[in-house]
Amino acid sequence: MLIKTRGIVFSYLKYRETSIIARVYTEQRGVQSYLVNSVRKAKPPGRIALFQPLTLLELVAYVPRQGSDLTRLSEFRCSEPFRSLPYDVRKSSVALFLSEVLNKAVREEEENLSLFRFLHDSILAFDEQEVGTENFALLFL
Template sequence: MLIKTRGIVLSYLKYRETSIIARVYTEQLGVQSYVVNGVRKAKPPGRIALFQPFTLLELVAYVARGSGGLTRLSEFRCAEPFQTLPYDVQKGSVVLFLSEIVGKAVREEEQNEPLFRFLHDSILAFDRQTAGSENFALGFLLQLASYLGFGIASGAELTDQVIMAGHSPVAAGSTGPATLRLREFEHYFDELLRTPVTSTIPNGRVRHELLNVLIRYYQLHVEQLGEIRSLDILSQVLN
């Protein structure tokens, strides 16, 4: 059976000589893995670009009979051509970082229209954003947590959980320097939750620390999130 759906590319792996296995978050079926034949051939050129992280696609796909099955795409095309993401190094690093987290945190093979709409609309908004893109990843992760079931209402709520779970460099309940540093971050998270456009985050170093806190928070709630390897690349670019 074939199904027509929109999809958001999360990642891909090389498969055989000219093909890939693409992991895609689809509007109708959740996370799916597809064999895509021939996209790494020299001709026609450029088809592999359609499977870069967060590319928005329209798909006609075969439906796997069981959960977790590997199937194929019958047709695919770009649904929303990007204006800036493929050409902006800073934005490209943000996309690489966020797609790694989304790929690890979102695993359900079932329809979730609100989550798909959030991802789709956020990606398009980021592509068109002309100012303030350095804080986009922080705001995105705070909003994504709500769609995944562990959203917060304040910065204090976030830091309390990180400290009490022992993910802080100091013991839970301690008032040592590391815990005090986390408390200093609470107002930045409050700003990102309420007025992200006017956030007063001073520099890339603080932004990197805030991202580390958010990753620790995600590790509390997402089983086997593991190390986010693209964070170092993003931090270098944001600095």
């Protein structure tokens, strides 16, 4: 069975030659770990870029079996492309810090729509912010 949801990438680990295990906070299922095959291949290039910290994704994933923590993604794509976050060194470093904090702090494995909306809207506001990006982490936390 497949489930379609939105997600926020917290982190990923390299797995074997061409795959990764991504830790994603999803709108419908909370924090989930997904095995993503063939994203580190040379062709087509750039798919690994979708799993950078705090990237907003639209996912189609398999529902995990009973007792299983790891499932596979059927489809994934960027839901809202960033304008400045990946290209500004200061913003990227703050985003990396926030993703590490969120990865350690958020342990929910169930739906929490208000938390997802807060994170989603905060990330988009941070991407559009021009001044004071260094202090965003203080405001966010």
